[in-house]
Amino acid sequence: MQPAYYEDLAEIQNKYWSMLEDAVTNRGSPFRIPVFMCSHKDDIEGRIVVLRKSDRENNLLQFHTDLRSPKVNILKNNNKASLLFYDKEEKIQLRVKVECEINNQNSVTEASWKKTQHISRRCYLTDSPPGTVSEKPTSGMISKLEDFDYTMEQSEDGYKNFTVIKCYIKSIEWLYLAAKGHRRAKFDFKTNKNSWLVP
Numbered sequence: 001m002q003p004a005y006y007e008d009l010a011e012i013q014n015k016y017w018s019m020l021e022d023a024v025t026n027r028g029s030p031f032r033i034p035v036f037m038c039s040h041k042d043d044i045e046g047r048i049v050v051l052r053k054s055d056r057e058n059n060l061l062q063f064h065t066d067l068r069s070p071k072v073n074i075l076k077n078n079n080k081a082s083l084l085f086y087d088k089e090e091k092i093q094l095r096v097k098v099e100c101e102i103n104n105q106n107s108v109t110e111a112s113w114k115k116t117q118h119i120s121r122r123c124y125l126t127d128s129p130p131g132t133v134s135e136k137p138t139s140g141m142i143s144k145l146e147d148f149d150y151t152m153e154q155s156e157d158g159y160k161n162f163t164v165i166k167c168y169i170k171s172i173e174w175l176y177l178a179a180k181g182h183r184r185a186k187f188d189f190k191t192n193k194n195s196w197l198v199p
Contacts, residue, residue: 002178002180003015005176005183006176006178006183009185009187009194009196012174012176012185012187013187013194015092016092016094016172016174017054017056019031019085019087019090019092020051020054020061020085021054021056023051023054024051024052024053024054029087030085030086030087030088030089031051031085031087031094032050032051033048033049033050033051034048034049034051034083034084034085034096035047035048035049035083035084036048036049036063036071036081036082036083037081037082037083037084038071038074038075038078038080038081038082038100039074039078039080039081040073040074040077040078045070045071045074046084047071049063049065049083049165050063050064051063052064052112052164058168059168059169059189060166060167060168060169061083061096061098061166061167061169062112062164062165062166062167063164063165063167064112064116064162064163064164064165065163065165066123066124066129066130066161066162066163067104067160067161067162067163068129068130068161069129069130069131069163070130070131072102072163075100075102075165076102079099079100079101079102080097080098080099080100081097081098081099081100081167082095082096082097082098083095083096083098083167084096091176091177091178092174092175092176092177093174093175093177094172094173094174094175095172095173095175096167096169096171096172096173097169097170097171097172098167098168098169098170099167099168099170100165100166100167100168101165101166101168102163102165103163103164103165103166104160104162104163104164105159105160108164108166109159109162109163109164112162112164113159113162116162118148118152118155119148121152121155121158121162122141122145122148122150122155122158123158124158124159124161124162125141125145125150125155125157125158125161126139126140126141126145127140127142128140169189170188170189170190171186171187171188171189171190172186172187172189173185173186173187173197174186174187175199181199182199183196183199184196184197184198184199185197
């Protein structure tokens with residue numbers, strides 16, 4: 001028996017939003033770590049990010065990064081990007097086209113920073129930016145950071161580097177793999193047009 005979303009576009013939307021919302025708090029969800037892809041001139045880059053927020057009402061997804069990360073400079077020049085999600089057990093793929101907004105040292109980052117755990121804040125305390133060439137294997141952290149020997153107050157030094165990327169959804173392509181026959185659909189958030197596609 002096929003699931004309700006096999007023949008129903010509205011049920012597909014309910015399903016993927018449910019999966020996205022679950023991924024924000026469920027560390028075991030495959031949707032928690034999508035591939036984020038952005039491009040600059042002739043160069044395309046992809047990397048794993050951690051989904052931190054899913055907001056159906058505002059068609060918004062969100063993740064955190066370091067202001068000094070190369071992807072931030074890429075997004076300053078071209079804010080169009082894509083997120084790729086795949087759940088092997090559910091056999092569901094999402095290709096999400098977005099327009100990104102960079103937030104640093106504002107009310108958005110302040111709210112997210114307050115929720116960021118002590119263990120995670122050290123990522124923003126490195127002296128060198130992410131991607132800096134090193135002569136030896138390194139975490140980029142001094143030993144105190146590696147040993148978690150720093151206070152919550154000291155972690156505030158990393159706030160200046162803490163950045164929230166808001167991803168406003170422009171379209172979603174859904175793919176469901178089924179032995180009976182795959183299902184594919186596109187949801188255009190600009191025109192509010194939803195369409196079945198040939199898989």
